[in-house]
Amino acid sequence: MSDTDLADEQRRAAIVQQMREQTGIDESMIERLVRGFYARIREDALLGPIFDARIQDWEPHLQRMCSFWSSVVLSSGVYHGQPMRMHLPLPVEGRHFDHWLELFEQTARELFSEQIADYFLERARRIATSLEMGIATSQGIFLGKGERFERR
Template sequence: MTAAERREAVTNRIIEETGIDEAMIERLVQAFYGKVRQDPVLGPVFEAQVKDWDLHLQRMCAFWSSVALLTGRYHGRPMEKHLNLPVDHRHFDHWLALFRETANEVCPPAAAHHFVERAERIAESLELGIAGFHGHVLMKGERLQRPDSEVHLPETSRPEGVEVGE
């Protein structure tokens, strides 16, 4: 069996076990990023980076197709795009909570579990990569905690009397 045949067999098994297909991936991506754009914590971070939302959503569909179904549709370098984002563990926790919520709303349980399991690994990898890029070595179980002045947080989540940039 060739590598392509093995990949196709694994993809078919995932589809059979979870019900995930390209249409479900698109529904999940559209619903999730619709929420992200309205979110007071994540929305401004994404809006500052994403110039063409149609293109971004197409890329995210290809990314999740590659992650969830091993299709190989995505050919990017996600770590590089995230290294300079003004985020820390609070953003990753919030991103995961919103992703879990959306996956559970849009997908049947087996598919939601499959997506969320991968999202958790992606979040952990990105958090570790961003931490290392900024000179923080995280030990097992540690999280990236940056000063509020280095991350984007909505005004309502800042302690009383703390101004942006302090």
């Protein structure tokens, strides 16, 4: 490992530690949220079939989602993926994102204090909005502020 790589790794570790201290969130909390949330998703009548049609082995997906949320919440940089590309082919619209957020909020509020749940939810809402807008745009629909995507 070069000196530059080592310095970058140390900088990243310091940022992650700072985020843990600022938010009160750590990797074990992220894992509890991810596992609890996706357990709900898998049992859900609306979202479960969409996920089950695409995910045969759940453990790699759960690990990927833990990495994703670690990158989102702790600035860890451990997630290396393309969420938009992965979501574009899904048969989802605004109501799916609303329901996804409902299940996410239920899970976060059951597991954590209001402050920590709100921290996760603020980011989840931004992610859902971004994905919904991206999917709509890929279908040639440009959403205005407050508009929701509905498949034709």
